[in-house]
Amino acid sequence: MxxxxxxxxxxxxxxxxxxxxxxxxxxxxxxxxxxxxxxxxxxxxxxxxxxxxxxxxxxxxxxxxxxxxxxxxxxxxxxxxxxxxxxxxxxxxxxxxxxxxxxPIDDQLLSHLVPGAEDNALRQVLDEELLAALQQCLDELPWNQRAVWLLRELEEMSYEEIATTLALPVGSVRGQLYRARRTVSERMARWR
CATH class of the missing domain: 1.10.1740.10 (RNA polymerase sigma factor, region 2, helix turn helix motif)
Structure with missing residues (x-):
């Protein structure tokens, strides 16, 4: 050294x-x-x-x-x-x-997005189903949409940081994130 x-x-x-x-x-x-x-x-x-x-x-x-x-x-x-x-x-x-x-994305990685079920067995089952549905939804997103969603929603990067990280224009990042969020929102509508 x-x-x-x-x-x-x-x-x-x-x-x-x-x-x-x-x-x-x-x-x-x-x-x-x-x-x-x-x-x-x-x-x-x-x-x-x-x-x-x-x-x-x-x-x-x-x-x-x-x-x-x-x-x-x-x-x-x-x-x-x-x-x-x-x-x-x-x-x-x-x-x-x-x-x-x-x-697929491991449920443990997404678990912080869902409040804990505590001692309620029904709530725990519903939370597990919610995480499974979110995991499936993210797995089905196109690669760039998935990457942009993960960097924004889980890593909390700015649009500019994501653009630099993925070598995309900021406008493309916004578009990819918009489409990813819309898809996640539509597929997760039953969980609202």
Missing amino acids: SGGYGGRAHSGAASDEALVRAARVGDEEAFAVLVQRHGPGMHRYALRLVGGSDADAAEVTQDALVSAWQGLATFAGTSSLKTWLFRIVHRRAADLHRSRKAV
């Missing part, structure tokens, strides 16, 4: 830009800090995008991190590091998606 980053504290002391500069000259410790900082979000997005398979999400995230390490010299800084990393995750997940049939 290179000693450029040295003994600095790992907990957010340095900006992404400073860490990228250090990592570009081979400082693996600086890159490790970036992985600690952004890796969990990248994995969470990959997990949702590939349908809840932890093995697939780990593969996508690992491939994305390897690509990021190898491609740091190409990171121009015109977007945030986070959106650049999420774009790489999206590309790796799209590659995996093309090579395999769609896999």
Whole structure:
């Protein structure tokens, strides 16, 4: 390991830009800090995008991190590091998606969208049915609509961040999200 980053504290002391500069000259410790900082979000997005398979999400995230390490010299800084990393995750997940049939999103990933059933057995059954219906609906969305919906609704990214992440114009992001929300709304109407 290179000693450029040295003994600095790992907990957010340095900006992404400073860490990228250090990592570009081979400082693996600086890159490790970036992985600690952004890796969990990248994995969470990959997990949702590939349908809840932890093995697939780990593969996508690992491939994305390897690509990021190898491609740091190409990171121009015109977007945030986070959106650049999420774009790489999206590309790796799209590659995996093309090579395999769609896999459903795990109910646990969507469970925070539904209030807890507490001790009411009927409510718990209805919540499970709701999550299953939402999962099926998301699985059937076209790839870009699903990605835009996940980034907006679950990752809470702005339209601009989504556009940068997916390399789409902001207008396309808005259109994809509108169509995704309309489809989800129509298919989930019985749950209102």
